[in-house]
Amino acid sequence: MxxxxxxxxxxxxxxxxxxxxxxxxxxxxxxxxxxxxxxxxxxxxxxxxxxxxxxxxxxxxxxxxxxxxxxxxxxxxxxxxxxxxxxxxxxxxxxxxxxxxxxxxxxxxxxxxxxxxxxxxxxxxxxxxxxxxxxxxxxxxxxxxxxxxxxxxxxxxxxxxxxxxxxxxxxxxxxxxxxxxxxxxxxxxxxxxxxxVHVPEPKEQARAGWHLEWLPPGFTLNGVRKRRSPASGETVTYLMYGDGLARFSVFLEPLRGAMVEDARSQLGPTAAVSKRVATADGDMMVTVIGEIPLGTAERIALSMRAGDEAHLAQ
Incomplete structure (x- = not known):
């Protein structure tokens, strides 16, 4: 914890x-x-x-x-x-x-x-x-x-x-x-x-193939990982960002034709925003979760794009 x-x-x-x-x-x-x-x-x-x-x-x-x-x-x-x-x-x-x-x-x-x-x-x-x-x-x-x-x-x-x-x-x-x-x-x-439990070592870092067109000032990409969704069984890529104190993750999950609605919520300090994004390989659900204001999380979710590879922060 x-x-x-x-x-x-x-x-x-x-x-x-x-x-x-x-x-x-x-x-x-x-x-x-x-x-x-x-x-x-x-x-x-x-x-x-x-x-x-x-x-x-x-x-x-x-x-x-x-x-x-x-x-x-x-x-x-x-x-x-x-x-x-x-x-x-x-x-x-x-x-x-x-x-x-x-x-x-x-x-x-x-x-x-x-x-x-x-x-x-x-x-x-x-x-x-x-x-x-x-x-x-x-x-x-x-x-x-x-x-x-x-x-x-x-x-x-x-x-x-x-x-x-x-x-x-x-x-x-x-x-x-x-x-x-x-x-x-x-x-x-x-x-x-x-x-x-097993936590992947840094050498097991995944490659995302996604990038953010907008990132709050001071935040950098700290890592890219993959996990299996407990709900759908799909492999989910997630990108982890931080400014040295605050942090958030962006989860990318293939929908495979599933009908899922956009959502936004705030529980205490944790904001969660999900947006459906269309890609050449089918729709993806982009979900931002972190201890950041809800408006910031929503802007991040809307800024996620498929394409250029995301690179780890040095």
Whole structure:
């Protein structure tokens, strides 16, 4: 499970701090995932809450083991080693391939081209002192974050993702966090419902044969993959794009004469837009899914064209 929290600052009074200080905190955040921890956090999306336990164990040789377990409702879990998903619960398995993004480091200097990054003060989360940052989009094609980083470890203790009207789209917040000791290895062992998975290596990257005539500024193509659709059994090509923080995928599925209507929806921060596109080889359904505004997702879907080969970002 990805924990990269995505504003209207309204009544907040920004503390005059150099932008370099904010970028320094983001640089610390990028390195904060290599330390021992165990804790409990709540996740809110579209008015629904869930509680999760998380364990991370860093071995002397540098290997990082992580386990995430949902504590209410179905016992969903994910186990990762060095960022690679090892197993995942059945209810999440079908989502994995679409979320299997190439690992890319957080680059504060690059992000500053597309976001205004500020330190606006301090707070206290889960009994720990936190630095409050805001990451404000410079255009309408991405969301901003309100981010609370642990002063001691730089771990994200809380994040809020709000749309341009100040409405909450997603909340992540620790209620308990212990970074003082290494979790017992038994706590990292997967439960019986955790299903082994295979994520294609970069060398297995597919070639798309499609391109976007319009792409939001700052977004680049991070990868091209193929998967089998659980609904139709068809092989679906999907292209993954990101700006270093926000990301979306474009799925290309042959329709084979199936009658499928265009669709658009928004669930919390996730937009989904499907458009039928006619090609020389028959109609295709182009579906854009990602944590971007709905209007941006729709424009991307309308910009997808068959033809020139899509090339991976260098």
């Amino acid at each position: 990805r924990v990269f929290p995505l504003l209207l600052l309204g009544g907040f009074l920004a503390v005059p701090v150099h932008a370099a200080d904010a970028q320094d905190w983001l640089s610390r955040l990028a390195k904060a995932d290599r330390q021992n921890l165990q804790g409990v956090f709540v996740y809110e999306r579209n008015g629904s809450f869930s509680t999760h336990s998380i364990w991370r164990r860093v071995e002397a040789d540098g290997k990082v083991e992580e386990r995430l377990l949902q504590m209410d409702g179905p016992a969903q879990e994910v186990v990762r080693i060095d960022g690679e998903t090892q197993c995942i619960s059945n209810g999440l398995a079908d989502q994995l391939e679409g979320e299997a993004w190439p690992a890319r480091p957080l680059d504060p200097e690059k992000l500053s081209e597309w976001y205004d990054i500020r330190v606006i003060g301090e707070s206290r989360i889960a009994g720990r002192q936190a630095i409050k940052l805001v990451i404000l989009p410079r255009d309408q094609h991405r969301y901003g974050f309100e981010l609370y980083l642990d002063r001691e470890t730089s771990l994200p203790l809380k994040s809020l993702l709000l749309n341009e009207k100040g409405q909450l789209l997603e909340r992540f917040q620790f209620t308990q966090l212990d970074t003082s000791s290494q979790p017992d290895s038994k706590l990292l062992e997967p439960g019986p419902g955790c299903r082994s």
